[in-house]
Amino acid sequence: MRAVQLVAHGKPGKFELRQLPESSPGPEEVVVQIEACGLNYLDLWLEEAGLPIPIPLPRTPGGEIAGLVFRTGSDVKDWKPGDPVAIQSNLFCGECEFCRRGEESLCLNSELLGVQRDGGFADKVVVPARSLVRLPDEVDFESSAALTLAGSTAMHMLTSRAEIRRDDWVLVIAGASGVGSAAIQIARQLDARVISTGSSGAKRSLALRLGAEFVIDSNNPGWPAEVRKITEKHGVDLVVEHVGGDVLLKCFECLARGGTIVTCGATAGRDIKFNLWPFFAKEQRLIGSYGRNRADILATLDWAAAGRLKPVIDSVFTLDQVAAAFTRLRSRSVLGKVLIKPNSVLAG
Numbered sequence: 001m002r003a004v005q006l007v008a009h010g011k012p013g014k015f016e017l018r019q020l021p022e023s024s025p026g027p028e029e030v031v032v033q034i035e036a037c038g039l040n041y042l043d044l045w046l047e048e049a050g051l052p053i054p055i056p057l058p059r060t061p062g063g064e065i066a067g068l069v070f071r072t073g074s075d076v077k078d079w080k081p082g083d084p085v086a087i088q089s090n091l092f093c094g095e096c097e098f099c100r101r102g103e104e105s106l107c108l109n110s111e112l113l114g115v116q117r118d119g120g121f122a123d124k125v126v127v128p129a130r131s132l133v134r135l136p137d138e139v140d141f142e143s144s145a146a147l148t149l150a151g152s153t154a155m156h157m158l159t160s161r162a163e164i165r166r167d168d169w170v171l172v173i174a175g176a177s178g179v180g181s182a183a184i185q186i187a188r189q190l191d192a193r194v195i196s197t198g199s200s201g202a203k204r205s206l207a208l209r210l211g212a213e214f215v216i217d218s219n220n221p222g223w224p225a226e227v228r229k230i231t232e233k234h235g236v237d238l239v240v241e242h243v244g245g246d247v248l249l250k251c252f253e254c255l256a257r258g259g260t261i262v263t264c265g266a267t268a269g270r271d272i273k274f275n276l277w278p279f280f281a282k283e284q285r286l287i288g289s290y291g292r293n294r295a296d297i298l299a300t301l302d303w304a305a306a307g308r309l310k311p312v313i314d315s316v317f318t319l320d321q322v323a324a325a326f327t328r329l330r331s332r333s334v335l336g337k338v339l340i341k342p343n344s345v346l347a348g
């Protein structure tokens with residue numbers, strides 16, 4: 001099988017497309033033939049050695065995988081070759097106290113697919129059978145690869161970690177990103193009023209098309225004042241934040257009394273210093289969100305099947321263009337998702 005391996009960290013890192021022996025599944029594992037795989041900031045952090053844990057190389061990145069079951073291990077009863085599947089990329093043990101109550105995002109033995117074991121920028125991948133999710137007929141491989149990780153991250157933030165009430169003001173940071181583009185749609189479906197930020201006209205136009213009522217230029221350092229103006233000084237009830245650093249601090253400037261910030265990323269910085277006094281005096285909340293549960297993926301795919309959540313695909317690359325795909329995502333001009341389609345190379 002062919003697989004793209006990261007062989008040296010860097011910005012850009014060094015990738016090699018290699019021919020590897022066919023992998024065989026363990027008793028409770030399956031081999032999935034990959035049809036499409038989404039690229040995420042997690043992959044960039046792996047590339048740049050920016051993760052809090054050292055990752056030995058070579059490693060095949062890619063966690064947002066959709067494809068067909070190719071081979072099953074001897075103990076796998078629920079799947080057969082040809083089944084269309086997505087993969088829950090936060091691999092979970094299924095046995096710890098958190099997994100037993102459906103909170104795989106908190107699994108004590110979790111592993112990130114494409115980070116701690118080889119992922120989807122390859123023809124095939126070996127994963128535990130329990131990580132498979134059946135793809136609905138209405139959801140094609142590209143849509144799945146654009147939503148399963150980023151969309152379910154947003155679903156987890158908006159429906160599992162935080163809660164939206166009708167007519168709440170919701171601020172979605174970076175609405176043209178993978179998480180942001182899904183978050184705008186989910187918040188609108190839940191009858192919230194959405195404000196979003198974007199650093200270019202194209203990104204702000206996309207946020208409007210997805211359902212944001214107002215968009216704000218995040219290059220303007222005074223953007224929180226605009227949010228307060230739009231909401232007539234009320235501020236926003238919920239912020240969907242995935243950037244971190246100073247952006248997270250600015251979110252507090254536009255947060256309503258009793259409001260909540262839910263955050264799942266820190267591309268702009270992990271260490272922040274903030275003033276606790278207004279935070280507790282206004283009874284605000286800061287909620288962490290990490291990955292997703294099975295329920296969030298099922299909801300994401302159900303919503304996609306029903307047309308309530310649409311993938312936004314920026315560009316599609318082949319397996320021998322993976323380095324270019326990473327460069328594209330790092331350029332920060334991406335609208336929605338960057339995908340890799342491994343088997344379009346095989347066909348050619």
Ligand SMILES: [Zn+2]
Binds near residue numbers: 092094
């Ligand atoms: Zn577990």
